Amino acid sequence: MKKLKLSLMIIGSLLLVFIIITLFNALTLESRQPSPKHFNGTINDDHAINSLSKAIQYKTISYQDRSKMDLAEFDRFITFLKESFPIVHKELELKKVNGHALVYKWSGTDSTKLPIGLTSHYDVVPILEGTEDNWEHPPFSGTVADGKIWGRGTLDDKIGVIGILEAAEHLLKEGYQPSRDIYLMFGHDEEIGGDEGAAMIVSTLNKRGIKFDFVLDEGGAIVENMVPGVNQPVGVVGVSEKGSATAELSIEGSGGHSSQPKNRTNIGRIAGAVAKLEETQFPADLKGPGEDLFEFVAPEMAFSMKYVFANKFVFEPVIEKILLQQPASAALIRTTIAPTIFNAGEQYNALPEKASAIVNLRLMPGDSLEEVKEYIEETIGDDEIKVTIKGSEASGVSDVDSWHFRTIQQSARNVYDDAVIAPYLMFAGSDAKHYNSIAENTFRFLPVQLTSEDLNRMHGTNEHISIENYLNAIRFYMEIIQESNQPLGR
Structure with a gap:
């Protein structure tokens, strides 16, 4: 009997210790979210909306059979960018790589700092034959209706190209000067692997000895009701x-x-x-x-x-x-x-x-x-x-404890103050993998808030983006350009 009591006492003591330790772990778990700062930038909403609407109207479609690609349409799109963003094209140095991939260099004041890169792509996937009539608005119309912009590329990924250029145009207009060099890099064949676009950009920059502190591409987004146990929207940033x-x-x-x-x-x-x-x-x-x-x-x-x-x-x-x-x-x-x-x-x-x-x-x-x-x-x-x-094989895994990741977190929280920003593993491919060889870290994040239905539309029928989401994307890009110059960003 005494042995039984002793055994029960030992088991009880161990159970109590287990409960104390596990409760302590849960109660002392600290948030890894930075406090948001108030966004105070200005955006010309009408110009921004009109720019994305027009961008959608260019049929910059990538096909697995590259001979089907209408490169003249890609040339027209590049001309459209020059006309729509005059300050960017006056102040930034533009180099074309392989004819249609674009590299803009925004020179900073401190050449000792490694640059950062913001990248997106302007090619889009084809419309599935026979589904054209299923669209509420024609897929290359760029229609603005019901508080949304409609068409192929509104989510993947002309929103990134135009959003980044809008951010740069507004900051330049305000006289903003970054401390580090910033490269804006836009591929034209991401949807078929990026071998002639992003890969050639990387090859060109590597020959010039250009290395990045970090590169940010499309990828994860701010999603709702998709992470178990979390009620707030979760912004997932692809680190691999x-x-x-x-x-x-x-x-x-x-x-x-x-x-x-x-x-x-x-x-x-x-x-x-x-x-x-x-x-x-x-x-x-x-x-x-x-x-x-x-x-x-x-x-x-x-x-x-x-x-x-x-x-x-x-x-x-x-x-x-x-x-x-x-x-x-x-x-x-x-x-x-x-x-x-x-x-x-x-x-x-x-x-x-x-x-x-x-x-x-x-x-x-x-x-x-x-x-x-x-x-x-x-x-x-x-x-x-x-x-x-x-x-x-999988790409390398970027450092979630780096200032690079914290900069992305901070920029996202400044715009989406109720969102939880966290790293994740991206299942699909992106141009980011090409930049691994010349960047300390690469990240994948599209700064818009999406539902599961939105995600299904990304390569599907009725692709569109809300105007509010699109303007928030521009705000995010303005924030990350500026946050990269903060003390947090070395």
């Missing part, structure tokens, strides 16, 4: 982007007549391999940018959620199980697989001699192509299925 690769699973063997099939056919084996991959999935691990996201938002959560995330060392398995329940949050913590193409057979009564499947992969930072290939081979467990993989 997942790698993108394609794995092909293929098998060759005897075909024959369908009346005498083997127990295991080529189609069946490839289908079985794909099924195993979907059933098994890559292992999940809350680390890197995914972990950083929740470290930044946890202090702003309701207490029950805050308690869990403040004690991740205990509850990590529970957290990962919760995150795996939704595709968006699952993609934060594991390399994903998505079977997209299946090729086999030509005749209904003939067994195909070949079968193959294409699986698209989005790689977590730290997962190499070779490791991913080995995992696929081990999972499917069929030596006769050949696995080939090609693509790119």
Whole structure:
């Protein structure tokens, strides 16, 4: 009996210590959000609205088949920029790279400071054939109606190009002079990889010995009701982007007549391999940018959620199980697989001699192509299925404790004072990856507040942006130009 009482006392004491420690962790969790400052810049609303509306009317469409691109339209767009932003084109040095990529240099007063770069792209994706009549306003009309600007590029990403140039035009008009050099860099083929735009800009600047403190591109946005446990809007700033690769699973063997099939056919084996991959999935691990996201938002959560995330060392398995329940949050913590193409057979009564499947992969930072290939081979467990993989690994991870990230945070909070600004892992690709080689840090953030419906419109039908959102984007770019010169920005 005494031993039982002693055991219970020990267990009770340990439980009490556990409760005290975990409660302390939750109660002492400090916010990582800077206090907002009041935005006091001025914007010519009519000029800004008219500029984006006109920009949308230029059909600067990128096609995978580059021969389809109407480069004359790209030339007209560049002429439009010169006419719309006369002070920028008078005061800043403009260099064209590869004919259509644009690099503006805004010289600062202190040449000892590394420059910063603001980048966007002005090419857009095509309109899906047959969907033109589904648009409330024509996709290249730039219609201004119902407090919104309509058309392809209002979200991705002429809003970035025009927003940055509007910010620079207003600051120049007010006589603003940055201390460090600022480069405004606009690619023309981001939607098809950026090889002729951003990649060539980087190559050109690298030859000139230009290195950046940080570069900011499009990417995350301020989202609503998308981060569990947080009631406020959350501004997610991409500090890395997942790698993108394609794995092909293929098998060759005897075909024959369908009346005498083997127990295991080529189609069946490839289908079985794909099924195993979907059933098994890559292992999940809350680390890197995914972990950083929740470290930044946890202090702003309701207490029950805050308690869990403040004690991740205990509850990590529970957290990962919760995150795996939704595709968006699952993609934060594991390399994903998505079977997209299946090729086999030509005749209904003939067994195909070949079968193959294409699986698209989005790689977590730290997962190499070779490791991913080995995992696929081990999972499917069929030596006769050949696995080939090609693509790119994840980009480097930028420093969330750097002054660069804090500058972005501060600038966003100055405009969206109720938003929680946090790092995250970007799933899609951007031009930012090209700048990794010449920038200490690269970030991905479109400074607008979006709903899930807005995100679906980004490459879809009825793409549009509210005028309020667009003007806030301009305010953000004005803020980040100025915040980069504060003591915080070295």
